[in-house]
Amino acid sequence: MQNRRFKKGLAVFWWLTLIFLYAPLLVVMMFSFNSINTSARWGGFSLRWYERLLHNDVVIGAIGHTLLLAVISSIIAVILGAMIGYGLYRHRARKLGLLIVLIYLPIVMPDIVFGISDMAFFVQINRLTGLLSPGLGTMVIAHVTFQIPFVALIVYSRFVGLDATLFDAAKDLYASPWQRMLHFILPTLKPALLSAFFLSFTLSVDDFVISFFTAGPESATLPIYIWGAIRRGISPEINAIATLMIASVALVAVLSLLFNRRRA
Template sequence: MSRLHPAVGVTAVLTLGFLYLPMLAVAIFSLNQTRYGMSWGGFTWKWYQSLFNPALSPDPKLTETIQAAFVTTMVLAVVSTVIATVLGTLLAIALERYPWTRRARVFLDNLLYLPVVTPDIILAAALVVAFSVLRQVSSLFELGLPAMIIGHVTFQIAFVALVVQSRLKSLGADLDEAARDLYASYGYFVRRVLLPLLAPGIVAGAMLAFTLSLDDFVISFFTAGPDSQTLPLIIYGSVRRGVTPQIHALSTLIFLATVILVLLSERLTRRSA
């Protein structure tokens, strides 16, 4: 067995450092006593504590804004994830189990991949145009939390469907035939056999969708209203005014939450495979 040149390993380590050193710097300065500037003023946890207690914050109004944005972010992520998980699972089952013709199947698969590869800015601009037309029919499409939920669902569905579809491919079509041989109705087969076997893929797809919603900025920026700010939008606005250790602490917590969710999703996906 041939061994790789040591330079390959060094390049890999440097690449990982290039990816994670900026986030490490943010985490370090979130523990900095100094509020402004890049000089180190000592170790402190107060910036993390101030995120939960406005009385400990040098800017209580900012802390209250962050807490309100946290609630909006969680509501947005949870509601959009539930909707996208249900629709994405149904879409995956329909694509994988319905007897499509080969040409139709290729066409539908390409449509499913399209939202994944489409740049967020294009999807966000398309949503703004669509909402400007649809809001004449219903106030549901006014810029704000409902519009943000619809916008997030539009790109989450594809990711959920792809994860669930990969799980369906591993199961094969033998289960359907066995259920028919045992005189089971299709509804019984779906409830008692298919959905339990799909559960790891569904959970992994839901966690991926939740992570995407939690971190999304572009679509949220285009569809947000004045009373529906999310944490990424708050961080963006704070960066334009000047970054404080409090924002560093908030960014670090969001990054850690994202890492945990991605690792759990990857573990569930590997287990389902």
Template sequence: MRKRTLKRSLTGFWWFTLAFLYLPLAVVALFSFNASNSAARFTGFSWRWYERLLGNEEILSAFANSMGLAIVSSTVALVVGCLIGYGMYRHRHRKLGWLIVLIYLPIVLPDIVFGISEMAFFVQVHRLTGFLQPGLGTMIIAHVTFQIPFVALIVYSRFVGLDPTLFEAAKDLYATPIKRVIHFMLPTIKPALISAFFLSFTLSVDDFVISFFTAGPESATLPIYIWGAIKKGISPEINAIATLMIAAVAIVAAISLIFSRRRQA
């Protein structure tokens, strides 16, 4: 009897937690289809706010900036982070505690501190050299810097899970370093690379604080556009943008989860 009561209590707590997490998102999605301009009362179902998005040049420009920023920064972070992750694995028996701290620092550092430091650095470099003017270029660099640790740790965890004798077997079969990379390492860690890319992509699309401090006047992303528009009040159009972002992030997260499960299998 006690076990059944405990099980029901835990089940109820589970559903309460899910409702607490996702009901606000459901409300945003519902009001994105609101027929009226009201953000507090649902009067009917309509697609007009999504139709208005397709004709809004500012939103389309912000969307293009977000996608371009996410794709480029995730690709660069994937390459650099993969090399760092492999280096951590190769030298894992050495005393490299300071390197682990440097890898974890961008993850645990508050976004606002990271964003302000990036902005101050870019401003000083631009003042002294004329390079790194705030814009998409500085945003890409900033996003790469906080994406690299996630990629490096995912790749490192994948290498640690491999049997070390596999590397020796590849050498015994006279595989050159390039062949070992192409025919052994990359296929083996491919699920980790895909998961790391999608995680980096999601973090980039979702980021606001770091993007806000490193953006230029012509490089606003969707989160920055939403922040600027919401100061005038929440409208169904903002809800529509948020709903599309929620759907995009959910799809990317689902794809990443699928590849992660395949990797574990």
């Protein structure tokens, strides 16, 4: 009996925790439809903040930057990361310790150190050579750097889950090295590559700190815009942008999950 009461207590705690986890997001979403300019009181349903967003060129620009940054960096990261994942798999019998440390580095590095290192580095390079002036380019560079490891790990684990004789079978069935890449490795990897792309995309959209330090004056993304807007004062308009971001990230994450599930 004691046991059942204990479990019931835990269940109550679980639901409280869920409220704790989702309350801030729900509040943001709810007040994005509030008709009055406060998050302290509910004044009725309205879409006025969304309408206002549509006419805000800065926000539209920021959405564009965010998507552009996420797409470009994800494409580069998927290519480079997949190559690393393949190399790691093909040569997994070797001692690759240093390489693995290098690949894990972007994951474990505190993002403030990551962002500031890149900023300081880019500033110096820019001063010496005129290259790498802060903007979308430097942001892409930084994002690719932290996306590569995740792609490499996804691709690597897909390969590890594969019957190793498939590689032999492809050779045995007259596939030349290029044909093996085109007709065996890439098609087999397709679900993993898609899921890696979605994860990279999510990571890019989610990132604030690294973007913040590598961004230029003309390349603010949505999180940077929100950051700036918050510092000027809370406004329901931010609620609307944030709601759009929550919805889109959730959508992409669910898509990625579905791809992963179908693979398994």
